[in-house]
Amino acid sequence: MSAPQHHFKPIDFKARFPALDGIRALAILMVFAAHYGGGTHGGPLLHFMNRAHNYGWIGVDLFFALSGFLITGILYDTRTDSKYFKRFFARRSVRVFPIFYLVFLVLLLLTPLFHFQWKPGHFFFLLYMGNLSMISNPSLEILRSSWNPLADVHIVHFWSLCVEEQFYLLWPLIIWFVRDRIRIIRIAAALSVLAFVLRVIMVMNIDPSKTEHWIMHLLPFRMDTLLIGGILALLLRGENADLWQRRCKWLFLLPLIPVIAMCAASSEVYSTWLITIGLSFIALFSTGLLGISLRHGSAAYRFFHLRPLRLLGKYSYGFYIYHELWPGPYFVLVRFLASRLHSSILANGISDVFIFALYLLMAKLSYDLFEVRFLRFKKHFEYDSELQEHRTNFAEELNA
Numbered sequence: 001m002s003a004p005q006h007h008f009k010p011i012d013f014k015a016r017f018p019a020l021d022g023i024r025a026l027a028i029l030m031v032f033a034a035h036y037g038g039g040t041h042g043g044p045l046l047h048f049m050n051r052a053h054n055y056g057w058i059g060v061d062l063f064f065a066l067s068g069f070l071i072t073g074i075l076y077d078t079r080t081d082s083k084y085f086k087r088f089f090a091r092r093s094v095r096v097f098p099i100f101y102l103v104f105l106v107l108l109l110l111t112p113l114f115h116f117q118w119k120p121g122h123f124f125f126l127l128y129m130g131n132l133s134m135i136s137n138p139s140l141e142i143l144r145s146s147w148n149p150l151a152d153v154h155i156v157h158f159w160s161l162c163v164e165e166q167f168y169l170l171w172p173l174i175i176w177f178v179r180d181r182i183r184i185i186r187i188a189a190a191l192s193v194l195a196f197v198l199r200v201i202m203v204m205n206i207d208p209s210k211t212e213h214w215i216m217h218l219l220p221f222r223m224d225t226l227l228i229g230g231i232l233a234l235l236l237r238g239e240n241a242d243l244w245q246r247r248c249k250w251l252f253l254l255p256l257i258p259v260i261a262m263c264a265a266s267s268e269v270y271s272t273w274l275i276t277i278g279l280s281f282i283a284l285f286s287t288g289l290l291g292i293s294l295r296h297g298s299a300a301y302r303f304f305h306l307r308p309l310r311l312l313g314k315y316s317y318g319f320y321i322y323h324e325l326w327p328g329p330y331f332v333l334v335r336f337l338a339s340r341l342h343s344s345i346l347a348n349g350i351s352d353v354f355i356f357a358l359y360l361l362m363a364k365l366s367y368d369l370f371e372v373r374f375l376r377f378k379k380h381f382e383y384d385s386e387l388q389e390h391r392t393n394f395a396e397e398l399n400a
Contacts (some may be wrong), residue, residue: 013073013237019293021313023066028316028323030059030155032359035324036352054269054350055275057216058259058282060160063320065286066086067164068229073177075186076234078383088172088379094374099321100161100365101126107143107153116147116153118276128165130158131217138213148327154371159217161283167226181234188231192224192283199276201277212270215279225283233289255281255288320386330355 003032014354027104033054037049078084104126108118121133134140134156142205176183199221202211235244259281262274271278293300303309312319330351 002060009012009226011292013077017294018310020066020070020290020300020303021311021316022306022309023062023290023293023311024316025309026304027059028089028312028319030056030062032056032323032356034059034354035157035327036330051263052106055263057269059284061279061282061291062286063160064225065224065283065290066230068167068226069287069290070229071168071171071226072175072184072188072230073233073237075172076237078120078182078385079175081383081385084176087383088380091378092168094377096161096165096317098371098374099318100158102370103321104324114148114151116117116140117146125155125162127159128162130155131219134159135213135217148209148321149333151326152328154324154327157320161321163217163219163222164226167223171226181238185231185234188227190235192227192231192280195221195224195227196277196280199279202273203276212275212388215275216270222279224280225286228283228287229290231257232281232291245291245295248288250288252288253294255284261283284338312360314366315360315363316351319359319367322362322366323359 021109033053036236053054069128078088081087090199110116111118119140121137122130122143122311124130124133141154143153143155145151145153174187175184179210192328202215202221206214232244232248235241259274259278262271262278266274267269268274287302292298292302295301333354334344334347335352337350338344341347343348
């Protein structure tokens with residue numbers, strides 16, 4: 001009997017996927033557009049751009065799918081590691097904690113100067129539970145300055161970091177206890193369906209004014225995007241990896257159509273359809289995009305492999321952390337330029353480019369001068385497979 005024909009080369013999960021940095025760049029561009037794009041009027045094109053920027057928040061879902069894909073793959077590949085939990089949490093800590101806590105340290109040091117009005121609920125951000133405290137007290141989204149409103153610090157976007165860290169805390173336990181690939185896939189699929197059901201129940205039974213905040217910011221309602229990304233990582237590690245890789249094209253295209261229709265059909269940014277079944281479709285097409293970007297030679301791979309995108313993706317975490325902290329000066333700049341140029345379009349465009357370049361520079365300096373110092377500690381938490389590979393390479397060098 002002849003072996004099955006493979007359309008794609010087997011994926012080497014020990015190698016780095018440069019195109020995924022390009023996807024990070026797309027995600028951060030979408031998030032940036034959601035926070036700084038739009039605001040001008042004057043024709044069909046601008047109207048379309050204003051509508052489109054409202055849905056830039058989907059970039060966060062792209063981040064979620066990517067995180068679920070990478071983290072699930074790491075956890076599954078190291079599930080028999082002798083120090084599974086210690087090494088996983090240590091490696092995640094040196095990546096995500098340094099600049100997150102640096103921001104809060106800097107804000108504390110600046111408090112005597114800007115008179116920031118700290119509240120007890122802000123403490124929960126330090127435990128990555130800020131998304132929970134914001135639900136009960138939305139005023140926590142902004143750290144107010146009694147000195148000048150322009151100094152107000154926006155930390156609302158940290159909700160997504162909280163959701164991811166909560167997922168990182170729970171998902172490793174399930175993979176470690178279950179271990180079997182097919183059973184993990186079934187559990188992830190069941191939990192994804194549960195997330196959709198919970199969203200529907202929420203919409204049908206809770207005050208609409210609260211529904212959006214609960215659904216968009218809490219892990220039980222958003223876990224399907226992380227989990228579906230994880231399912232793809234597990235499917236591509238199975239005997240039918242080639243088949244699933246071919247199906248990723250349709251996994252991307254088919255759910256994308258109803259999402260576009262939902263966005264076009266309603267003037268509400270968070271319509272009922274979009275925050276229920278729409279989030280499920282977004283999870284699917286985000287994961288499909290990951291899948292087609294892994295294939296060498298594909299159009300998606302070539303696009304996301306572009307050097308500017310890969311560079312932006314490299315600094316995307318710091319960019320996300322910093323980009324919305326102080327939006328006040330941005331709006332001052334827009335008003336100043338609009339009064340001088342007599343054009344809101346030019347004022348917004350110039351301001352967007354300036355603020356984007358500024359935050360990209362901050363993210364690069366943060367990574368090169370600060371974050372990389374902590375990333376070096378990863379070598380102290382290598383997995384058993386990495387240590388064995390080093391020993392093998394060393395032995396081969398001795399025998400050469």
